[in-house]
Amino acid sequence: MRHPVDVHVGKRIRHRRWMIGTTQQQLAEKVGIKFQQIQKYETGMNRVSASRLWDISNALGVPISFFFEAMEAADAPAPAAREGGLPGDILSDREALELLRSYYAIPENQRRRLFDLARVLSDAA
Incomplete structure (x- = not known):
């Protein structure tokens, strides 16, 4: 079973990767792993170790705290749509x-x- 923290961290990895226009393959090469492992991190199927998260944060140019931002809000049940018809997690x-x-x-x-x-x-x- 996937842990909510692992899922949240994975979403934040994917979000940052998309924002800077990097592919899973490119990120994997920078970190020194296979792109399939990035896929597993992004879905929360595999937990990211502290040292790997350090490498990913350097490759994506963000502090480690970036991956945990809005964690409390992620735990709370989100409405399907918010004000103005926006999805609950627009950045995903x-x-x-x-x-x-x-x-x-x-x-x-x-x-x-x-x-x-x-x-x-x-x-x-």
Whole structure:
């Protein structure tokens, strides 16, 4: 049976990997393991040891505490949808992460205009 902490840490590994645009294979190579092991960590099937978590945090450029952020909130039952129709854990949604990555790839002045447009459209809906 998977432990909730292992599942949470795995989700945070996947989340950070997606945010920086790294594949499981690339992360595995940086850490010195097989990509299948990264898959098992990300699903919570395998527990990440302290030394391996240290290696992963260095490879992903985050402090170890990153993997435990919002742990208390993860233990509480989350509603299926929150205010505005957003999923309970929006940062675990691949589409949302791809949208964020694409958004920040846009030059700042154009990004601001896109943000203003999105705000107007959401107010009109």
